[in-house]
Amino acid sequence: TGRLPNSKSGDGKPRLLLMGQRRSGKSSISSVVFHKLPPSETLYIEATTRVKKESMHSFMDFQVWDFPGHVDYFDPAFDTENIFEEIGALIWVIDAQDEYIDAIMRLHKTILNLQQHYPAINVEVFVHKVDGLSDDFRQDTFRDIIQRVQDDLSDAGFENAPVSFYQTSIYDHSIFEAFSKVIQKLIPQLPTLEALLNSLCLSCRIEKAYLFDVLSKIYIATDTSPTDIGNYELCSDYIDVIVDVSEIYGWDRPEGEAGEEEYGESGNQDAESLITMEKKGNNYLYLREINKSVFQRPESASMADPKQSRYLALICLMGEDSSAEKKALIDYNVGVFQEALKQVFPR
Amino acid sequence: MNSVKRQKQRKVLLMGKSGAGKTSMRSIVFSNYVAKDVRRLGATIDVEHSNIKFMGNLMLNLWDCGGQDGFVENYLTHQRTHVFGSVAVLIFVFDIESREFAADVINYSNIIRALSECSPNAKVFILIHKMDLVQTRLRDQLFAERADYIRGASEGFKDSVDFFATSIWDQSLYRAWTMIIYHLIPNAASIETLLQQLAEVIDARELILYERTTCLMVTHVTRGMENENPYTDRFERISSILKTHKQSMSKHTGIPAGTANFAEMQIKTGRFMFFITRLTENTNLAASIPPSEQIFNAARINILLARPRFAELDIASRPRAPAEGG
Ligand SMILES: Nc1nc2c(ncn2[C@@H]2O[C@H](COP(=O)(O)OP(=O)(O)OP(=O)(O)O)[C@@H](O)[C@H]2O)c(=O)[nH]1
Ligand SMILES: Nc1nc2c(ncn2[C@@H]2O[C@H](COP(=O)(O)OP(=O)(O)O)[C@@H](O)[C@H]2O)c(=O)[nH]1
Ligand SMILES: [Mg+2]
Structure with a gap:
């Protein structure tokens, strides 16, 4: 929170606003996604009484503003311009386990206000805490909320307001997946990234490829084949394995361990990893850390823990006929992909 | 190759009062449960046996003994030699949150007495469990106090009993079970x-x-x-x-x-x-x-x-x- 809110436009640091009724789960979401708080511990979070601003230093810098529940965001006492000017997305959290009529009314008012002054802002509605609901009831609730919001908007004359809906819970990966999609909309290079991933998948018989931000575990792009939350979960769990093992064995060794110099030849700092499953016979998961340096932040901006360098990882779920013997081919193509990525994100 | 492989059966008793967390830990370590699944488990009725093939032909014969008073009474009387005979290891689980610690220890010493009578060479491990519920700064001291007190009630096993602070929510459970298994591996x-x-x-x-x-x-x-x-x-x-x-x-x-x-x-x-x-x-x-x-x-x-x-x-x-x- 040490950094000032962005005041100049175009500095590439979008702002995500978390809004919604009290106790809808906004602070929990922000703590779980950005501070890795275990979900069960959100029970002890205190009510938010003032706007809490968090800066995320990830592959892309962005800010998350967590708002207290009961404020009128368009009250003249609030500096609306300052709030909405740099905004990338407005995330509106609705508690699906609670009465939601009031929440929808306030959301409606907010969208109308935004449409007048800031029509470009994405409105992302998180239908939240769906973990407590039976499958049927959850679908009904979700549909009902979408219907009401859209009816209200079309009554007010807005047919195509940019509003999207997600079902989320902090108790599973759905909240990370929703954030991924919200953030992807803010990356102008997304179509290029998708095209690159598509061609990688094709050339190496990869079933699904994700480009992950390792720190936040949000994926910033995937190939355009259908996504499945299971795939995302698997890849996200796999990142945990690599990060945890790297922490355990990557500790700082004093210089000059016997014979250490000889190993200079493999001075590749980007980790790579591969898992082969017994029953499958194929290499099943492939991970490669991608150019920690491309996204290297300017020295002056470094507020984050220096040990937590920020970088991306490419994770591929291999197809049935992509066997471990083809690893050289995959390595080669990943190298090509990496080069292309440098063109997309020049320094 | 030797066609009749000899199976090494090692009987392990898992005991402690009802709700202490015995079935929970067993399910996590041996049956691929994750910590949050265990809320679904019901109280264990009488004894649940499981045979777990560990390494090679080492067979763990795990007796998860339901901890409700009626069952325990029965273990100590009618089934005394059946339950406490030829035991290799007793794992006794104490719930750190229990409000009746003194009573728990009395139950424990009854069991210890039966064990020393029927299997004097058994090894005893004490798990002081659900430590996640204790504030971090109080954990070490509370654990040490409880361990001291329990050791005092351990009679013939006083000098050999080992203590572990455990919780299903972190790796402490693995640490304890690693030591137990190590003890059971003969070579x-x-x-x-x-x-x-x-x-x-x-x-x-x-x-x-x-x-x-x-x-x-x-x-x-x-x-x-x-x-x-x-x-x-x-x-x-x-x-x-x-x-x-x-x-x-x-x-x-x-x-x-x-x-x-x-x-x-x-x-x-x-x-x-x-x-x-x-x-x-x-x-x-x-x-x-x-x-x-x-x-x-x-x-x-x-x-x-x-x-x-x-x-x-x-x-x-x-x-x-x-x-x-x-
Ligand atoms: N907080 C916390 N709760 C635990 C832990 N281990 C188990 N529990 C909870 O304790 C309760 C009882 O667990 P069980 O494993 O059924 O207890 P048991 O010892 O087998 O009980 P009986 O079968 O009746 O003897 C469950 O609700 C578990 O969720 C732990 O380490 N920490
Ligand atoms: N079941 C469930 N409870 C949640 C979820 N997210 C948050 N909560 C709970 O909702 C309550 C209110 O959350 P909080 O973050 O303080 O709400 P805020 O006022 O909007 O910031 C807390 O008790 C959370 O544990 C969720 O996904 N599922
Ligand atoms: Mg039980």
């Missing part, structure tokens, strides 16, 4: 010797031998600089990392968690290389080596060559002299 020393030799041949920084299905550590060898690794809890941590990952894999692939095994996993970085590979029918070997492709490739070949020697050691694949207590 740990010869496995270690062989592992030490292998570590020297392949120039490993560390080798860890894991049982495949539970991911519990059997033993490890640490060399040189790695002895200074600041993560002293790394063996339990790796156990639980692997366990979690297996669960994740099985969920995705549809392979049951019990059989979702990696044939191979490797991580290569500029600071270290790490891989896990099959060593014997029941064990996986995790190796941390210096960051060099040559060392990596040579290590894989040498491990392949060493497999037959380890296979011979896999417990009881050769007839051995009978051990005490079993």
